[in-house]
Amino acid sequence: DGGITQSPKYLFRKEGQNVTLSCEQNLNHDAMYWYRQDPGQGLRLIYYSQIVNDFQKGDIAEGYSVSREKKESFPLTVTSAQKNPTAFYLCASSIMRGSNNEQFFGPGTRLTVL
Amino acid sequence: AQSVSQHNHHVILSEAASLELGCNYSYGGTVNLFWYVQYPGQHLQLLLKYFSGDPLVKGIKGFEAEFIKSKFSFNLRKPSVQWSDTAEYFCAVNYGGSQGNLIFGKGTKLSVKP
Numbered sequence: 286d287g288g289i290t291q292s293p294k295y296l297f298r299k300e301g302q303n304v305t306l307s308c309e310q311n312l313n314h315d316a317m318y319w320y321r322q323d324p325g326q327g328l329r330l331i332y333y334s335q336i337v338n339d340f341q342k343g344d345i346a347e348g349y350s351v352s353r354e355k356k357e358s359f360p361l362t363v364t365s366a367q368k369n370p371t372a373f374y375l376c377a378s379s380i381m382r383g384s385n386n387e388q389f390f391g392p393g394t395r396l397t398v399l
Numbered sequence: 400a401q402s403v404s405q406h407n408h409h410v411i412l413s414e415a416a417s418l419e420l421g422c423n424y425s426y427g428g429t430v431n432l433f434w435y436v437q438y439p440g441q442h443l444q445l446l447l448k449y450f451s452g453d454p455l456v457k458g459i460k461g462f463e464a465e466f467i468k469s470k471f472s473f474n475l476r477k478p479s480v481q482w483s484d485t486a487e488y489f490c491a492v493n494y495g496g497s498q499g500n501l502i503f504g505k506g507t508k509l510s511v512k513p
Contacts, residue, residue: 320503325408327489327505328443343500375443387433388501390443 288312289391291376296396298363298370306361306394308376315381317359318388321345322373331374334359335381363396371398401426401494405504412480413512420475420507422490431493432473433501434464438486446488449473460484482513 289310298304310317316335320328330343334353348367353359359378363370374394379386406421424430434446447458454466464475473490490504 325505327403327405327503328491329503330500333500377443387445387448390435392442 289376289378289389291374291391291394293394294392296394298396298398300398301365303362303364304370304396306363306374306376306396308359308361308391310357310359310376310378310389310391312378312389313356314378314389315356316379316386317353318377318379319343319349319351319359319361320375320377322375322393328375331361370396372396401492401502403490403492403502403504405488405490405507407507408505409508409510411510411512414482415479416511418475418477418480418484418509420488420490420509422473422475422504424471424473424490424492424494424502426471426492426494428494432464432466433491433493434458434462434473434475435489435491435503436486437489437506443489446475480509480511482511485509485511 292307318333319331322328329345331349332343332351334340337356340351340353350362376391377388379388402425404423432449435443436446437443446462447456449456449466457463462477466473487506487508489506491501493501
């Protein structure tokens, strides 16, 4: 099946620890995105990548980092600098970045900081 | 600033009632418009999209939306809801053509009583 996988589904972290969320897609899409979803806040863009080895900050990039070493993978690291990391994180991809391109979403990772 | 407003945070309807969820965006230039749905425990998925042409757009599961440029609106409608329509609905707008990112509204939770 083609699609986007995110792991783990649930993640618990102690304060002060960095944690990496996985996102893999087998849709052969060039563009990938990370969003954060909080209750009543909708989705906010953290980072996006249009091509391998290139990525750009979104609206709320502080305290997060990403890499794009392979087309199919776009891991997100939530660092200890992120002041309020407890949230639901969604990864998405599209054929290419742009207005005519539907974004496909993964199932999400729920991160809880203890 | 570019923004997307969804008027209702939580809508509760009985089965067979008609549905209209409001969505307004802030920018007057070229936009592409989307409605996404998130069923409980499932991926965010596309309901429908508008790029150009007929402003009345039909999507999956009997949903439709009308783009009214003069009102900067893209309201979602369904003539008769079912219990299975219980979900969270997100309006999203791409501003600025091919280089734009998606801006999401804060979402509307729809609860349909059987």
